[in-house]
Amino acid sequence: MAYLFNTSQDIQQMLAAIGVTSIDELFDTIPKELWLARDLAIPAAMSELELTGHMSELASRNKGLERDLCFLGAGAYDHFIPAVVDHLSSRGEFYTSYTPYQPEVSQGNLQVMFEYETLICQLTGMDVSNASLYDGASATLEAVLLAMSSQRGRTKVLVPNSLHPEYRQVLKSYLQWTNFELLEIPCPDGTLDLEAWRMQLDSSVGCVVLSQPNFFGLVDDLSPISALAKQSDCVVIGVVDMISLGVLASPADWNVDIVVGEGQPLGNPLQYGGPYLGILACREQFVRRVPGRIAGQTVDRNGDRCWVLTLQTREQHIRREKATSNICTNQGLFALRAAIYLALQGPDGLRETAEHCTAKVHYVANQLANSERFKVRFQSPFWREVVIQDLADDVAGLLAYARSQGVQAGVPLSNWYDELSDCFMIAVTEKRTRQELERLVKLLTLAPRRSELSHA
Known part of the structure; x- marks a missing residue:
């Protein structure tokens, strides 16, 4: 059903049908001191052209996968969609x-x-x-x-x-x-x-x-x-x-x-x-x-x-x-x-996707474990995600620095586990290329430490 707004004539007919002369009479039971005696403090209406520009400006403040390199996971993952x-x-x-x-x-x-x-x-x-x-x-x-x-x-x-x-x-x-x-x-x-x-x-x-x-x-x-x-x-x-x-x-x-x-x-x-x-x-x-x-x-x-x-x-x-x-x-x-x-993937395609995730997350884990700053927190086998311990104990600063460089480098585990406040989790899907993995490793291993920033 199409939406057709009420005309002034429609409104008067409805008011007459219920026995009142104005819309204000509908609210007579509310004390007058509680009424708002001014217009609502909202911006004036915009034209379609103005509104399109305004909404585009608001949308541009969002960060999407087309702008940042994504290694986030923790339940939602950046997999390829045919x-x-x-x-x-x-x-x-x-x-x-x-x-x-x-x-x-x-x-x-x-x-x-x-x-x-x-x-x-x-x-x-x-x-x-x-x-x-x-x-x-x-x-x-x-x-x-x-x-x-x-x-x-x-x-x-x-x-x-x-x-x-x-x-x-x-x-x-x-x-x-x-x-x-x-x-x-x-x-x-x-x-x-x-x-x-x-x-x-x-x-x-x-x-x-x-x-x-x-x-x-x-x-x-x-x-x-x-x-x-x-x-x-x-x-x-x-x-x-x-x-x-x-x-x-x-x-x-x-x-x-x-x-x-x-x-x-x-x-x-x-x-x-x-x-x-x-x-x-x-x-x-x-x-x-x-x-x-x-x-x-x-x-x-x-x-x-x-x-x-x-x-x-x-x-x-x-x-x-x-x-x-x-x-x-x-x-x-x-x-x-x-x-x-x-249906597109089939058993072979699904296996290939999962194998790519396995190989790529292990590459990142091994590279970071070879640095002085990081270690793999748990010793059990892992798939697609790995928990990395920051021995400098500055996960928030590290991830903020990575974001400033256009990389969503991982999820801090302090959000949920107090005992893992010095750890973050990296997710690596089949979408990530060798160059992107190397960029992540280089960015994290060369990131300034909190002590270095305090003396800068």
């Missing part, structure tokens, strides 16, 4: 559409959901995937709620403090209003301590959350802890990076029940921190507890293949207060982009 992903996902049939309340009339959208779900199941080794969730953090929460709904009488959720700190914060924010208790297991060496987990696992624990790689980029052997959890009949949730599955074992191989992750690296650009894409897949035994939508394949009355939203009795619009989740939409456009990206 042009065909943008081209296909921007088609009007996809870009402006939304699944209606009679979804079967949108066979194209439903097929996209089904293809996305199929690709995610192939990638993770799970039996079922939903059509998407909001982001990795909310997907992790949904997985915990799903798991605990199947564990009657159990109240504890175990997570390592090497799980993304913002994911942990989302869990804390939500679970504090439930009967569930969130317990964090320390990881002093960056990876999981089997004995610490053995001491916590008992019949009161409903699920455990494991991440691969973890927030620090470290690759853990999660099979022993997963096996321990299974001995206690716990549900095992794996938070995984989808691109890492090009080189790392499938979560099905370490006996995960529910897989979640952030889908941003799968063809979705960095943008302020969202919107992104939440991925959730699981074993078939949990299918009726899965949040959100599931697209399924069937045949119509003529025997032709078609797609439907299946098992809708799970959803909140059917079960209301009894639903596992109250999520009421999805990230269909971003799931479409992820499906296009994965």
Whole structure:
């Protein structure tokens, strides 16, 4: 429906219909001393030409990837996005559409959901995937709620403090209003301590959350802890990076029940921190507890293949207060982009991308470790990200200097870990060239120290 503003005649007709003579009469119940007796202190209206220039000037203050060299990570990554992903996902049939309340009339959208779900199941080794969730953090929460709904009488959720700190914060924010208790297991060496987990696992624990790689980029052997959890009949949730599955074992191989992750690296650009894409897949035994939508394949009355939203009795619009989740939409456009990206990459392309990340981050780590100022903080294997310790203990100054030179050199870990205040984390994707890696290493190793600046 087009927006048509009210004319003066329209306003007078409406006022007459309700028995008042002016708009001010509508607010007579508010004391006059509370009224604002002047115009609002806002700028005058601009012409289209003036407004375009003003907005362009405001936008120019932002720093984007076209201006700065990016080694940021910590949950969102600067991966290459093939042009065909943008081209296909921007088609009007996809870009402006939304699944209606009679979804079967949108066979194209439903097929996209089904293809996305199929690709995610192939990638993770799970039996079922939903059509998407909001982001990795909310997907992790949904997985915990799903798991605990199947564990009657159990109240504890175990997570390592090497799980993304913002994911942990989302869990804390939500679970504090439930009967569930969130317990964090320390990881002093960056990876999981089997004995610490053995001491916590008992019949009161409903699920455990494991991440691969973890927030620090470290690759853990999660099979022993997963096996321990299974001995206690716990549900095992794996938070995984989808691109890492090009080189790392499938979560099905370490006996995960529910897989979640952030889908941003799968063809979705960095943008302020969202919107992104939440991925959730699981074993078939949990299918009726899965949040959100599931697209399924069937045949119509003529025997032709078609797609439907299946098992809708799970959803909140059917079960209301009894639903596992109250999520009421999805990230269909971003799931479409992820499906296009994965189909383009294929197993070989995904492996090649993951191998590039491996080689390039290790090159940077080795080069920095050879300098006097830096060392690699953790000794475990790592992928795409590495934690670097600044022996000069001036991470803030170092990263500020790098920014002044047009390089986003990393993420300070003091944001989340007091004990790592002298550390920062560098993410290196397949996009970075040898020249860019050398530029980063040279910039960091030659950066002025705090003592040098104080004597300048």
